[in-house]
Amino acid sequence: MMNYTNFTFAQATLLFGVVFLLPAIGTANLGNYLRINKGIASHLEMCPAGQDTIPVREQENFDESFGSPTYRPHDRDPFADKEEAPPKVIQPQKVGTDDFKPRLYKIPESYSGFKIEIKRVDKPLAASHDIFFQHGKVFAEKLKDGTFSYLLGDFSNAEEANKFLGDFLKQRYPKARVAEYEAGERLY
Known part of the structure; x- marks a missing residue:
């Protein structure tokens, strides 16, 4: 088994860098350097000194501070020559909707079982x-x-109905009670 020391690891790392990375880095930088210089030189030849891409309409005096009483901005009101457009307002439209009508079910004529009466009014x-x-x-x-x-609800026996009533509804509806039906008729 070979023992690796820090010195041999450092040598291997240096060798790897010299053999594999340096040529790639050097070539890339040299190529980019030549392209950049050529690009700058060609740009300078096309744009004479003192010209800008944005034409200056009037020279401002930048020697005065912006807060001084003699400062005059280039355009006092840049929007003075433009007509003000009327504000765009979307008018509300009324949409007709049906009033909510709860769907109430009737006890079927053939129903036999138990239901929970939660409210009587x-x-x-x-x-x-x-x-x-x-x-x-x-x-x-x-x-x-x-x-x-x-x-x-729909319960087949009174025990189920009473359990459901006690577990879920009694606290919210203290007057709730179980109602029994036979052939669609309520038994008191």
Whole structure:
């Protein structure tokens, strides 16, 4: 096994640089140097001294400071000769939309099962009521006493309905209760 020392590593690095990198670097720099000098010389021949690409309309006096009382800028108002265009204003357009009407479902005549009554009111709820935005399928039913009942869910037994009511709805709707249906008729 060979032991490498710092000296042999340094020699190998130097050899690598001399053999591989120096010719490439030297050639590239020499070529660029010749091209740059040629480019500058040709540019100077085309542009006589004292001329600029932007024509000067009037010579300003740069000896005066910009804040002095005698300073006169080149153009007092560069926009004085231009007509002011009227402002572009896009007029608002009214777009007709239908009022939001909540989709209320009726209890099917053949339905037998359990639903959760979350709200019971004397008058129908407004279409903007939170119930219609926060719950998916809301069932509405007008009861025999003239009140309106709003119900959620579809449960096959009372245990499932009571568990769902206790876990998710009771805190938000303290008066919520489970309602049983048989052949589309509500059992009190």
